[in-house]
Amino acid sequence: MKQVSRNMLVYTVKDRCRVCYTCVRECPVKAIKIINGQAEVVGSRCIACGNCVNVCSQSAKAFVEMKSDVVELLRSGEFVVAAIAPSFPAEFTEIQDYTHFVGLLKEIGFDKVVEVSFGADLVAKEYDKLIHIKRDKGLISSDCPAIVACIEQHHPDLISSLAPVVSPMVATSRVIRKKHGAQTRVVFIGPCIAKKGESTEIDASITFTELRDLFNLYNVRLSTVTPSEFDPPRSAKGAAFPVSHGLLNSMGRSLDITVSDIIVADGQAGFKDAIREFENGSLGSAHLELLCCKGCIMGPGMSKNGNRYNRRTIISNYVNEKLEKLDRQAWQNDMDTFSNLDLSREFIPLDQRIELPSEDHIQQVLQQLGKFELKDQLNCGACGYETCREHAIAIYNGLAETEMCLPFSIEKLHRMVEDLNITNSELADVRQDLKQTEKLATMGQLSAGIAHELNNPLGVITMYSNILKDEIAKDDPIVKDLDLIAEQADRCKKIVGGLLNFARKSQVNLIESNIVEFCRHSLQSIIKPDNVEITFIDEVSDPMVHFDSDQLMQVLTNLEKNAVEAMPSGGELKLEIKGNENSVLILISDTGEGIAKENMEKVFTPFFTTKGIGKGTGMGLPLVYGIIKMHRGQISVSSNADPAEGPTGTKFKIELPRKPVS
DSSP states (O other), rough: OOOOOOOEEEEEOGGGOOOHHHHHHHOTTTEEEEEEEEEEOTTOOOOOOOOOHHTTTTTOOOOOHHHHHHHHHHTTSEEEEEEETTTTTEEEEEEEESSHHHHHHHHHHHHHHEEHHHHHHEEEEEEEHHHHSSSSSSOOOOOOOOHHHHHHHHHHHHGBBBBBBBOOOHHHHHHHHHHHHHTTEEEEEESSSSSGGGOTTSSSSEHHHHHHHHHHHHTOOOGGOOOOOOOOSSSSSGGGGSSSHHHHTTOOOOOOOOTTTTEEEHHHHHHHHHHHHTTTTTTOEEEEESHHOOOOOTTTEEEEEEOHHHHHHHHHHHHHHHHHHHHHHHHHHHHHTTTTTTOBOOOOOOOOOOOOOHHHHHHHHHHHTTTOOOOGGOOOOSSSSSSSHHHHHHHTTTTTTGOOOOOHHHHHHHHHHHHHHHOOOOOOOHHHHHHHHHHHHHHHHHHHHHHHHHHHHHHHHHHHOOOOHHOOOOOHHHHHHHHHHHHHHHHHHHHHHHHHHHOOOOOOOEEEEHHHHHHHHHHHTOOOOTTEEEEEEEOOOOOOEEEEEEHHHHHHHHHHHHHHTTTTTEEEEEEEEOOOOOOEEEEEEEEESSOOOOGGGGSTTTTOOOOOOOOOOOOHHHHHHHHHHHHOOOOEEEEEGGGSSOOOOEEEEEESSSSSSO
């Protein structure tokens, strides 16, 4: 049966990935690549430890299953032996008697069921021999395939320090084939994903969770199973192998820190620290017993949510019970029988170390993340990397993205919100302009029709009132009535003229002129009382602007006249000119009575006026609005009429493009 490469054992189920970076954080060798927010396993760097499988709450990390291969073997008619990892009691806690567990395995078709812990006894003996050999530098245990992969791929300079001894699984497979023949098929069952790609000497490897699926597939039940002992050879202390210090215990060596020359480390943080210190020489000749998981009892092939120390207690009780019942003479005979079994192995460097970029390149990436100074490097770990510097190196090597940085993403989000607020404000202005334009267009059409209809009768009224005045005596009392008729007819005529001006579709005649001199001249055209002071401020470097002087003069004089009328008790009329290379800004403000809040939205509406009867038609500001729009400009107004909220007054803001806008 074809062995699965360890580089293909773990993969991502993309539609489940939620971009939490937990897998990046928990991967001891950073074999996770983030592409467009999706976490993908980099096979060439993966050591198949299964940490990402364990920690992913969305089950977005999965491993290759071999249940179908086992089913095929069991149906083949060949002699198939199950090699059971010693951590099985911690998984199948519902099975109180291990003989029932063995019985279940035989019921689904295995011809023999043996303990891998016997292979652990043999391996422990080999380790004990190696440790007694005086060395300048210590050894690193090679029984955990994920640790071996880590050394081969990410610390290849340490390959010579790996103990040249096979794992208990491979040792057991060699025992089985020596005992039952070279054609025997071996299926390993345990808590480890990496075992699936460890050796070609195993025909198939499944996890305990896969075995549970097989029990369901074959519909086997504890209530009907025939209990059975493990097939020989049976183990001794090797049954303690799956817990921390298990190898040490199997060797019969002391756990006392004052006499032991073996350092035990487990879990991704523990084994990485131990390797780093071993690599820099700070551990001297101490030997390392390393497990990638926190003991095999916490392997990724175990059911989730198990308690580590409860499982450890279960293994401890199982080992004690086993040793009490052990036939030590039979065990020793088996140990002697297989004492000459070749348990050696070799290792191949598969260097996957990432070349460190130059300091300049690292700083460039850090600056992309908004980290310009050392204090900006928060090292919060939200990205999955321990430091901002490690994250920057990963980005440079294409393994990570800038968006993984939480502070950077939050700051980017804040900027987007600010931009969105500005855009919404501009959109609201445009919407208001559109609303005003639609209103004015409708009013314009109506005004044009009314104006044309009224012009002729108004002309007749004016003409005949003047004829009557000429025909009667000057002291006749009716003269005053005729004067009033003529006056009101004239006023109506002005209103009609305003309507026609408002409704007309004329084009502006844009000519480049000096806007400063033009505005100054507009102030000279208005009549003001002595209690009104005029202030003129010029802040433009280039006064030349394209505009229609006739129509813009109408705008300015209208606004200036309104400002003067808004200050019956006196005040200040201020005209400011500002600008940049694209536009010019004209600000006309007064310190008058202001416009009430409820009237602010109506100021550009035709016929709306706050002036008394006979003092205004309400057409001035709509005309101003229309002229500015024909110039492709913008006009806005702000005002305060409540002294309690600050100084009263009104300010009109006009923005005109310097050059014609197509």
